Amino acid sequence: xxxxxxxxxxxxxxxxxxxxxxxxxxxxxxxxxxxxxxxxxxxxxxxxxxxxxxxxxxxxxxxxxxxxxxxxxxxxxxxxxxxxxxxxxxxxxxxxxxxxxxxxxxxxxxxxxxxxxxxxxxxxxxxxxxxxxxxxxxxxxxxxxxxxxxxxxxxxxxxxxxxxxxxxxxxxxxxxxxxxxxxxxxxxxxxxxxxxxxxxxxxxxxxxxxxxxxxxxxxxxxxxxxxxxxxxxxxxxxxxxxxxxxxxxxxxxxxxxxxxxxxxxxxxxxxxxxxxxxxxxxxxxxxxxxxxxxxxxxxxxxxxxxxxxxxxxxxxxxxxxxxxxxx
Ligand code: PCA
Numbered sequence: 001x002x003x004x005x006x007x008x009x010x011x012x013x014x015x016x017x018x019x020x021x022x023x024x025x026x027x028x029x030x031x032x033x034x035x036x037x038x039x040x041x042x043x044x045x046x047x048x049x050x051x052x053x054x055x056x057x058x059x060x061x062x063x064x065x066x067x068x069x070x071x072x073x074x075x076x077x078x079x080x081x082x083x084x085x086x087x088x089x090x091x092x093x094x095x096x097x098x099x100x101x102x103x104x105x106x107x108x109x110x111x112x113x114x115x116x117x118x119x120x121x122x123x124x125x126x127x128x129x130x131x132x133x134x135x136x137x138x139x140x141x142x143x144x145x146x147x148x149x150x151x152x153x154x155x156x157x158x159x160x161x162x163x164x165x166x167x168x169x170x171x172x173x174x175x176x177x178x179x180x181x182x183x184x185x186x187x188x189x190x191x192x193x194x195x196x197x198x199x200x201x202x203x204x205x206x207x208x209x210x211x212x213x214x215x216x217x218x219x220x221x222x223x224x225x226x227x228x229x230x231x232x233x234x235x236x237x238x239x240x241x242x243x244x245x246x247x248x249x250x251x252x253x254x255x256x257x258x259x260x261x262x263x264x265x266x267x268x269x270x271x272x273x274x275x276x277x278x279x280x281x282x283x284x285x286x287x288x289x290x291x292x293x294x295x296x297x298x299x300x301x302x303x304x305x306x307x308x309x310x311x312x313x314x315x316x317x318x319x320x321x322x323x324x325x326x327x
Pocket of ligand 1: 147
């Protein structure tokens with residue numbers, strides 16, 4: 001009786017071991033860092049992307065999302081993918097403008113200020129971005145814009161001069177340069193740190209989307225949202241090419257198919273966000289302001305100056321991009 005019980009137990013144990021090994025032998029898990037919090041529509045979109053991949057591959061490829069900069073800090077994500085510490089990740093495309101100005105085209109003030117133009121700009125920018133990333137062993141999977149960027153302030157802003165000396169939250173070098181140009185005092189702050197930066201007085205104004213403003217409860221520290229629709233910057237999802245090639249053909253195809261769907265869905269989500277999140281700002285007592293012609297004229301003047309500098313630093317590739325965009 002005793003030996004029979006033992007035998008049964010051993011059979012169970014070896015069956016369990018078999019199950020564990022057969023389950024993990026071919027299944028792969030990819031860690032995917034993003035700088036943005038869970039409730040961001042971009043993060044919801046990449047979660048759906050991960051679910052689509054898992055479903056299409058019958059669980060052979062799982063993508064585990066690490067949100068709000070919890071695995072890698074925002075400025076480190078691109079190099080973590082490049083170095084193979086993670087196979088895939090999401091970041092703000094124009095953060096790479098220090099490598100090549102072409103990466104920053106979508107953050108140029110007043111170059112593309114609505115979804116139709118943003119789409120045209122991405123079509124012109126994409127082949128160059130693909131080529132530049134390919135040279136680093138990276139492959140872009142999809143890119144999705146944030147809603148048009150607006151101005152959040154404590155006081156009403158009627159002209160550019162009203163921004164003088166204001167402590168300003170920035171998220172990339174281009175916004176920092178823009179803030180400096182209009183006389184504000186910029187500081188870099190990542191999205192998860194926005195409420196803290198306002199609460200401690202480190203910053204007192206920002207330019208960002210209705211999404212990020214509403215998600216960070218802007219009404220707690222500002223009273224005016226001026227709808228300047230200045231640009232539509234993008235997030236990009238990038239994969240390490242070596243990691244991608246390790247997948248079998250079918251799994252690779254599943255990733256590409258889910259990525260194409262994510263890009264389409266993401267643009268739709270972004271458009272929907274614009275009105276929805278502006279309404280939430282309003283419901284919570286923020287004054288939604290149409291910018292004065294004088295303010296717009298001043299901001300656009302600064303934007304035009306920046307575009308000239310951008311053209312100089314973007315060289316032949318930048319010129320080709322602008323030509324393709326303006327055609
Ligand atoms: N939200 C992100 C990027 C642009 C946006 O709308 C941010 O504020 O950092």
